[in-house]
Amino acid sequence: MIQTIHSPVIELIPASQFSLAQLTAIYNQTRVDYLIPMPMNAARLAEYIQTYDVDLDASLVACQEDQLLGVAMLGVRQERAWITRLGVLPGTRRHGAGRALMEGLLAQAEKRNLHFSMLEVIKNNTPAHQLFLKLGFYEVGELLVLRRAPIIPPPDPVIADVQRLERPEALDLIAHDRGTQPWTNQSESLNNLQDVSGLRVTLPDGSRGWLVYQRQKFTLTRFAYKTEAGSPAVVAYAFLSHLHFQYPRLDTYLENIQVNDPHLPAFYRMGYIEAFGRIEMWRGAPPPGLLGGREKPSN
Numbered sequence: 001m002i003q004t005i006h007s008p009v010i011e012l013i014p015a016s017q018f019s020l021a022q023l024t025a026i027y028n029q030t031r032v033d034y035l036i037p038m039p040m041n042a043a044r045l046a047e048y049i050q051t052y053d054v055d056l057d058a059s060l061v062a063c064q065e066d067q068l069l070g071v072a073m074l075g076v077r078q079e080r081a082w083i084t085r086l087g088v089l090p091g092t093r094r095h096g097a098g099r100a101l102m103e104g105l106l107a108q109a110e111k112r113n114l115h116f117s118m119l120e121v122i123k124n125n126t127p128a129h130q131l132f133l134k135l136g137f138y139e140v141g142e143l144l145v146l147r148r149a150p151i152i153p154p155p156d157p158v159i160a161d162v163q164r165l166e167r168p169e170a171l172d173l174i175a176h177d178r179g180t181q182p183w184t185n186q187s188e189s190l191n192n193l194q195d196v197s198g199l200r201v202t203l204p205d206g207s208r209g210w211l212v213y214q215r216q217k218f219t220l221t222r223f224a225y226k227t228e229a230g231s232p233a234v235v236a237y238a239f240l241s242h243l244h245f246q247y248p249r250l251d252t253y254l255e256n257i258q259v260n261d262p263h264l265p266a267f268y269r270m271g272y273i274e275a276f277g278r279i280e281m282w283r284g285a286p287p288p289g290l291l292g293g294r295e296k297p298s299n
């Protein structure tokens with residue numbers, strides 16, 4: 001049975017009633033004029049849904065008299081929800097579909113007893129930013145999307161003791177003490193992937209830390225890292241130098257690195273550049289267990 005939620009004119013239908021090909025087509029139509037082109041295909045959408053715990057029963061497609069208006073998806077994890085893939089077809093914007101989709105997702109989250117929601121919005125996306133503010137989301141920080149093209153030959157690796165981390169050990173490390181990460185970088189995302197491993201570096205002066213990453217065919221991505229002793233910029237330069245020495249031909253693509261991350265100088269020194277910036281927004285109070293070092297801003 002198709003479950004529908006009625007607003008005066010816009011009908012919201014669970015995304016699970018649509019095929020992945022249909023959802024991909026709707027999504028791509030909503031993004032034809034997007035600030036940063038991000039077209040999807042059905043295989044990539046399937047991977048996205050699996051990696052980020054998107055619940056298609058809680059995700060919605062907006063329709064009006066058989067016309068598709070837009071789509072929005074909800075990620076669901078313990079005590080938190082994530083708003084993603086929101087888009088309304090260009091010709092039908094400013095008629096309430098975006099708001100209806102967002103209110104529908106928030107209602108789905110509430111139904112699952114999730115009172116805390118997270119999202120990211122690309123800087124200068126005024127329509128979406130305004131919509132999120134209107135619905136009670138508040139800004140918590142800025143995030144960077146970083147890219148690095150291969151530099152051949154790679155820079156010399158820093159002198160350090162280097163130990164490879166296999167997937168189970170890598171996943172065990174990232175599960176603890178990393179604060180509240182943006183959804184894409186939470187340990188659940190890496191847990192949902194197979195090709196995850198890492199490396200641990202110890203420098204001669206005792207500085208040490210680790211890096212966990214996903215190695216795709218042509219790309220290194222989804223970094224999680226920590227400095228356990230010493231300067232983050234020094235430790236990060238050491239683990240990056242070993243990583244890029246090991247994989248000199250791979251591109252690197254990192255999403256949602258916090259703008260005040262003390263490891264950032266090492267990324268710039270290693271040839272990373274900023275592709276674009278996002279604003280992270282939350283709604284509701286983060287559950288105490290999730291906060292881990294990041295405070296809800298007072299204003």
Ligand SMILES: CC(C)(COP(=O)(O)OP(=O)(O)OC[C@H]1O[C@@H](n2cnc3c(N)ncnc32)[C@H](O)[C@@H]1OP(=O)(O)O)[C@@H](O)C(=O)NCCC(=O)NCCS
Binds near residue numbers: 089134
């Ligand atoms: C963001 C988006 C989903 C909004 O959808 P929409 O159907 O046009 O939104 P609504 O008509 O429901 O508008 C709701 C509120 O959003 C804000 N808003 C929407 N478009 C706006 C614009 N062009 N400028 C400023 N505010 C805007 C307003 O606060 C509006 O309320 P109002 O109409 O009472 O002023 C749509 O612009 C879109 O698909 N953009 C491209 C994809 C995208 O940016 N997705 C979000 C990624 S984070």
